[in-house]
Amino acid sequence: MYVHRIEFRCSAEQLLGRTAEFADELLGALQQNGLVCEAECSPVYLEGGSYVAIVLAPEQMSFAPELHSERVTKILGEGAALGITVTFTAVAEDSSCAQTCACHSPSGYVLFTNFLSVAPPVRCLDCFLPVPLYRFPVRPAGDFHDVICWQSDYRSCDRLQMNCTVLEKATTRQMSDVGSTLSKVGRENCSVLESLSGKPFYYYLYRANGRSVKSEMARCCPSCGQPWYLETALHSLFHYKCDQCRLLSNFAWNLSP
Known part of the structure; x- marks a missing residue:
């Protein structure tokens, strides 16, 4: 993951307000394109007649023109027609985030994601590092909304269940039940991305919780009912894998050693 500086420079002072609106619009589009992570949290400030945004992107070359949607x-x-010039500059690698696949x-x-991660929510099954969304073929809607x-x-949901105060049971159910709305939407996304890639x-x-080690080892895929326990965990995390249901x-x- 890399820290980038995006500068929005306008040709006339009276366009300064429009430049701020343009910056918000572009940052939103960059996020939907998978080029910017959490654009809504990116600081934007005025510096010498230009607006500047500090953003987190998956890679050093994330803003190459060929990656633009x-x-x-x-x-x-x-923006160019209005006289607004946009400059992308890679600042440095973010030391707190994982490198990409x-x-x-x-x-x-x-x-895959969790409440701590700002990385793209797709992981490589081989190295388990984040995969930039723009590496995948364009979705029917043209972005990754x-x-x-x-x-x-x-x-x-993950943050609420980790805080253990408000809606803990409800959010845990959303994350763990194959029939929940969250799971259905996630699996639909997986289906589309599989067909495209x-x-x-x-x-x-x-x-979260199981009754006993014996019953946990014996539990079957919640979608097809077939055995899916792995003798050797994948990436020291996934102890269950169903190739048929893609789960x-x-x-x-609560039972982990």
Whole structure:
């Protein structure tokens, strides 16, 4: 993950207000394109007649023109027509975030995030590092709005269940029940991304509590009812894997060694 500086410079002082609106519009489009992580949390400030945004992006080259969606390209063109110049500058690698996947051809992917992560919500099944969304073929809508909305919802649920005060049971159910709204939306995203990428796309089902080690080892896939326990956990996290239903899960946290 990399810290980038985006400068919005306008040709006339009277356009300063319009430049601020343009910056918000472009940052939103960049996030939907998968180029910016959490644009709504990115600071934007005025510096010497220009607006500057400090953003977090998956890679050093995330803002290369060939990675821009049609919407991003359109907005940049509209800004240029108004006399607004946009400059992207890579500042430094973020030391607190994981690097992105460098696998040439991953065997598959998993939709995964948590309340601490600001990285893209797709992980490589081989190295388990985040995969920038813009590496995938363009979705029918032209961006990754559905995936990013799911990520926001999942992180909200995870934060509430971790805080253990408000809606803990309800949010845990959303994350762990294969039939919950959160899971259904997530699996729909996996299905679309699998059809676009041609690679298996798994969905992670959170598992909080189990009754006993014996019953936990014997539990079957909640979708098809078939055995799915792995003798050796995948990435030391996934103890269950169903290739038919494209589901992954962990051994109940209350029973983990």
